[in-house]
Amino acid sequence: MLRAGGAVTADEAQPQQPAAAASPRSGATRAKLIGVAERLFAGRGVQAVSLNEINKAAGQRHGSACQYHFGNKDGLIQAILDKHVPGIARQRDRLFDEMEAGGGVPAIEQVVAAFVRPVAAKLLDPDGGKAFVRLNAQLVAVHTIGMHRAGSAPFAAPFTERLSRMLNLALSARAIPPDVAERRLIIAGVMLYHGLADYSHLLEASGDLNEASLGRFTGDLEAMMVAALVAPFAGGTKER
Numbered sequence: 685m686l687r688a689g690g691a692v693t694a695d696e697a698q699p700q701q702p703a704a705a706a707s708p709r710s711g712a713t714r715a716k717l718i719g720v721a722e723r724l725f726a727g728r729g730v731q732a733v734s735l736n737e738i739n740k741a742a743g744q745r746h747g748s749a750c751q752y753h754f755g756n757k758d759g760l761i762q763a764i765l766d767k768h769v770p771g772i773a774r775q776r777d778r779l780f781d782e783m784e785a786g787g788g789v790p791a792i793e794q795v796v797a798a799f800v801r802p803v804a805a806k807l808l809d810p811d812g813g814k815a816f817v818r819l820n821a822q823l824v825a826v827h828t829i830g831m832h833r834a835g836s837a838p839f840a841a842p843f844t845e846r847l848s849r850m851l852n853l854a855l856s857a858r859a860i861p862p863d864v865a866e867r868r869l870i871i872a873g874v875m876l877y878h879g880l881a882d883y884s885h886l887l888e889a890s891g892d893l894n895e896a897s898l899g900r901f902t903g904d905l906e907a908m909m910v911a912a913l914v915a916p917f918a919g920g921t922k923e924r
Contacts, residue, residue, distance in 0.1 A: 710753070713742075713744070713749065713753065714753050714754075714763070716742045716743075716744075717738060717739075717742050717744070717749060717750055717753060717754070717760070718760070718763050718764055718767055718812075719811075719812055720738055720741045720742040721733070721738045721750075721760050721761075721764060722764045722767075722812045722815040722816060722819060723812070723815050724737065724738060724741065725761070725764075725815070725819045725822075726814070726815035726816075726817075726818035726819045727815075727818075729822060730757070730761070730819070730822055730823075735750040735751060735756075735757060735760070738750055738760070758839070761819075761823075761839065762839050762840060764812075764816065764819065765839060765840075767812070767816075768806065768809075768812070768813070768816045769843055770843065771802075772802040772803060772806070772843070773802075773843030775801070775802035775805070776798050776799070776802050776843075776846070776847060777846065779794075779797070779798040779801075780798060780846060780850055783795070783798075783850075789853055789854060789857045790850060790853070790854055791854065792854040792855060792857075792858060792910055792913060792914060793906070793910055794854075795850045795851055795853075795854045796851075796872075796906050796909050796910050796913070797906055798847075798850070799847060799851065799872075799876065799909075800876055800902060800905060800906050800909065801902060803817065803820075803876060803877070803880065804880055804898060804901075804902045804905075807880060807884050807893065807898055808893075808894075808895060808898065814884055814888075817877060817880050817881050817884065818881045818884070820877045820881075821877040821878045821880075821881035821882075823839075824873045824874055824876070824877040824878070848869075851865075851869060852865055852869075855868075855869075855913060855914070858913075858914045860913070860914065860917075861917075864917050865913075868912060868913050869913070871912060872909045872912060872913055875905065875908065875909050875912065876905070876909065879901075879905050880901075880905070883901050887901075
């Protein structure tokens with residue numbers, strides 16, 4: 685995992701182990717560990733939470749339960765992503781199918797909406813949705829760079845190819861050079877996940893985290909992301 689100055693503790697440095705057998709009991713244990721891990725990672729940060737702590741919080745008598753099921757911390761984070769990302773991708777694909785059925789190049793506003801709304805909806809998902817968004821705010825730079833530079837991310841992201849293609853197609857239609865688009869899409873990813881994560885804390889504290897308030901914020905977030913993506917640029921491309 686890409687770590688910003690964090691030391692790797694002994695329980696994180698275990699070699700990757702084969703996946704545990706998918707028995708009903710094993711599946712329930714994995715789900716428990718994933719649920720506890722996403723909550724602790726979201727609340728305190730990936731670097732501050734050890735696998736041993738997750739084992740204990742999940743009530744596991746086996747002190748190496750996380751290592752047995754996931755290999756190491758990166759494997760556990762991948763399992764959290766695998767829990768949430770396929771559903772997000774299915775929602776995006778439905779929106780992209782509608783755009784492509786209309787013919788022509790989709791507007792950047794449409795593509796950004798498909799980028800934002802399935803993620804924003806996770807804040808209302810009671811099965812770890814808020815934790816997923818808050819965890820991804822910690823990982824967003826790694827994810828976004830990996831989406832645009834194949835092979836550079838430490839986590840598998842098999843559902844991002846179409847999103848990346850649609851975003852770049854829409855930006856190309858607005859005459860945004862590829863290297864400028866790449867930089868701006870990294871910023872857009874940060875805006876998306878940090879914006880949703882931070883705003884969710886504010887709404888949660890006020891008791892106002894609901895579909896209506898989230899919809900208002902999401903609309904503003906989409907407008908700001910579009911403005912940032914298509915803003916005039918003063919040179920600075922690789923060709924200059």
